[in-house]
Amino acid sequence: MSKSVLIVEDDPLIAMDMEDFFESKNYDILGPAFNVADALNLLKDNQPDCATLDYNLGKETSVPIADILYNSNVPFVFVTGRMAEIKRENDLPSAPVLTKPVHYTEILAHFD
Template sequence: MPDSERARILIVEDDPLIGFDLAVELEAHGFAIVGVAPTVARALALFQDHGCDIAILDVNLGRETSAPIARMLAAAQVPFVAVTGYSIDQCPREFAAAPLLSKPFQTARLVAELRRQMPRV
């Protein structure tokens, strides 16, 4: 499938190995990867430069959370799926309405959730 027809995904994940693995797995499932961002600043820059159709947000990015990215995506009406090792009640309020997958998760479950959240064209 040409890149222009594939859903563009922004991955926000602070663990480089997890981010790389997610990118490889999702490309194998037909998604186009905008980039893998380990920080809020990098994610905001990638979104500003390239946009995305949907995002995957690791809630906890070490010393920061991805809440600013969730707010930006919500304002732009871009859906996202949150992934975390924490429970929903430990997540910032920006994630209350988002689908939440607990780490570790199966890639098939993530792919199914991404497809459910994708805007219908």
């Protein structure tokens, strides 16, 4: 049985690259979601086994998605190009944070 991963990434090229990587590792893909609304819509009908969340989604952050995943015990990682933007005390201090550019195997290491 394959695992599913929710991909939340506002850069279409990175999202496609992540999708290709996870598919090559036999993951079913939810998304990619490019914003919070898209991700929340996907989560209404699906619970992924894990998720990768771009922290900064333009004018919003992925924290609302992280809250739902955290409360559902779904492992996830934040991925960001701007580490300084993450306010650790407010944004789930236990969540792993990886800095772009990231090797996707680093993300995978948090799920296996």
